[in-house]
Amino acid sequence: xxxxxxxxxxxxxxxxxxxxxxxxxxxxxxxxxAKDYFVVLMADFEADRVDSAQISEPVVPLLAQTLSxxxxxxxxxxxxxxxxxxxQDREALKAEAGAxxxxxxxxVSGTFSISVHNLYQGRNCPAEMTFIDVSDxxxxxxxxxAVRFIEDVVRQQTALKKQDDMVKTLVQDYNAIYHIDLDxxxxxxxxxxxxxxxxxxxxxYRNLPFEDAMNTFIDGMVREEDRENMRKISSxxxxxxxxxxEEGYSYRFQVTPMRGMQYFEMRxxxxxxxxxxxxxxxxxxxxxxxxxxxxxxxxxIEKANKELA
Numbered sequence: 001x002x003x004x005x006x007x008x009x010x011x012x013x014x015x016x017x018x019x020x021x022x023x024x025x026x027x028x029x030x031x032x033x034a035k036d037y038f039v040v041l042m043a044d045f046e047a048d049r050v051d052s053a054q055i056s057e058p059v060v061p062l063l064a065q066t067l068s069x070x071x072x073x074x075x076x077x078x079x080x081x082x083x084x085x086x087x088q089d090r091e092a093l094k095a096e097a098g099a100x101x102x103x104x105x106x107x108v109s110g111t112f113s114i115s116v117h118n119l120y121q122g123r124n125c126p127a128e129m130t131f132i133d134v135s136d137x138x139x140x141x142x143x144x145x146a147v148r149f150i151e152d153v154v155r156q157q158t159a160l161k162k163q164d165d166m167v168k169t170l171v172q173d174y175n176a177i178y179h180i181d182l183d184x185x186x187x188x189x190x191x192x193x194x195x196x197x198x199x200x201x202x203x204x205y206r207n208l209p210f211e212d213a214m215n216t217f218i219d220g221m222v223r224e225e226d227r228e229n230m231r232k233i234s235s236x237x238x239x240x241x242x243x244x245x246e247e248g249y250s251y252r253f254q255v256t257p258m259r260g261m262q263y264f265e266m267r268x269x270x271x272x273x274x275x276x277x278x279x280x281x282x283x284x285x286x287x288x289x290x291x292x293x294x295x296x297x298x299x300x301i302e303k304a305n306k307e308l309a
Contacts, residue, residue: 039063039147042134043073045099046141050076053144059120060084073099086117086124097129106133106140118149126150174283175264178210179271182236182278185209190281211235223261226253234266240278243270252287262288 038056043049050071055064066079077097081090095101096114105112111132118127128150135141177190187210208216214234218227232238233251242249248269254261265287271279 037130037146037148039145041076041145042142043076043102043145044142045073045103048072048074048099050145059118084118084120086119089116093129097131102131102143103140106131106135106143107138110138115150118147120149174285176282176284178282180210180236180239180280180282182240182280184277185211185236187213187282221255223254223256229253230266233268234282239268239280243268243278243280246270262286264288 037054038059040052040054042051042053044051050067050073052064052067057064060080060083062083063080067076077094081093085093093114093116111130113128113130116127116129117124119125126149128148130144130146130148132144132146133140133142134144178187179190180187211234215231218230218234222230229251230253233242233249248267250265250267252263252265254263263286265285267283269281269283271281
């Protein structure tokens, strides 16, 4: 009998300890969400009850008042959609955030988010509604609901997409793109295709200092008359000095691949020059057709001038 009593006390103590640990985790989650989310709620689907942990009155001014009168989950969802969600998103949100659907998804994954547009100050603002399972049985029977604006996130994603589009455009126009650390004399190949200067792309040269790799390319591939200038303008010291005065510069040269002499253009652009170091982007592209067309036009002009003279 005493043993049974001791076991029961130990079980009770264990249960209290588990409950205390869960409560600490819950309190921590609520504090985290309170920093960045304008709505933080606790939903208990078994009791069909929604309680507020944090509500920003300037953003959703009537929500706390409504929950104090009727706090069933269905009443909350209907009111929230009708008052604060833009018209085109309302029905979709009601379907995705319905009690049965939320419980089902939480039981599978433990957390999920829904993108929605909230009405705020006369604008449709991109927002995110996040659900996190906090039930003892991890069955989705109770959860935290947190809503935040993600306009900055959307703006950042848009900027990254534009950057990706820009890189894709550069890749189409240039045979090669390098990122160069001018202080460390190192480089990273960002893009290489339709390669003429094979030496610079070869695995044997990837770990060489940038200037060594460039000299190998110049000695093996560049027309002799262009080599001295190429060595000068592609040295790290020269690039640092020149890029401190201007955004970028370019140089046209000829290479001697097996398929015959061709014109290429190298462009050096300042990537960043600050207290953290000096960096540049170097691009290379084939301009043979353009260069030869310019030479033909120049010869025609010279010929016409001679005839006039």
